[in-house]
Amino acid sequence: MSKMHVKLKVNGRQVEGLAEPRMLLVHFLREELGITGPHIGxxxxxxxxxxxxxxxxxxKSCTVFVAQADGAEIVTVEGLTNPDGSLGVIQEKFREHHGLQCGFCTPGMITRAHRLLQENPNxxxxxxxxGIAGNLCRCTGYQNIVKAIMAAAAELNAAKEAAQ
Incomplete structure (x- = not known):
């Protein structure tokens, strides 16, 4: 199969590459771009x-062909850090509230939490x-994940209010 030229904006950066149209987005991110946050489960x-x-x-980037993502803007867990490279609010709250154990689900869980809080800030x-029902965790029992997301929502809302 011939490869196609794809352009994406990933974590705020324009990227280009060649890929078979049937290549999954998760494989393109990991294997072609070296972005390993999205895990293959x-x-x-x-x-x-x-x-x-x-x-x-x-x-779920394992169900999106890279051809479908051509021209899209993609944000992975790596794109949720602060500009100085420090942990973003949601990432920090996961750390602070022990919202992870083995860490395998964590990048997807944090990325989903980011979108959830964009859709519903409170x-x-x-x-x-x-909101996180489509992301499975086999270790934590979800209690601390939920606490982390609730704490992130509170901090993001407080920051938004302070900025006004």
């Missing part, structure tokens, strides 16, 4: 370890649980 969209933000919505605990 089930490759069936069930686990959410590969979740990225694509054009303002959460997608979610209830029930809304957080519903």
């Amino acid at each position: 089930c490759e069936t969209s069930h686990c959410g370890a590969c979740t990225v933000d694509m054009d303002g919505r959460s997608v 979610p209830t605990e029930e809304e957080v649980r519903f």
Whole structure:
């Protein structure tokens, strides 16, 4: 199969590459661009370890062909850090509230939490649980993940209020 030329904006940076149209976005990110935050888990969209933000919505990058992503804006967990490279608010709250154990689900979970908080800046605990339902964690029991997301929402809202 012939390769196609793809252009993406990934974590704020324009990138280009050649890929077979049937190559999955997760493989393109990891193998061609060296962006290893999105993890390859089930490759069936069930686990959410590969979740990225694509054009303002959460997608499982194991179910998106790179051809479908051509021209898209992609944000991975790496793109959620602060400009100085320090942890972003959601990342820091996951660390602070022990929202991870083995860490395998963490990049997808944080990326999904980012989009959830963009869609609903002040979610209830029930809304957080519903919002991350497509991302599986086999270690934590979700309690600290939910606490981390709730704490991130509170901090982001406080910062937004202080800026006004």
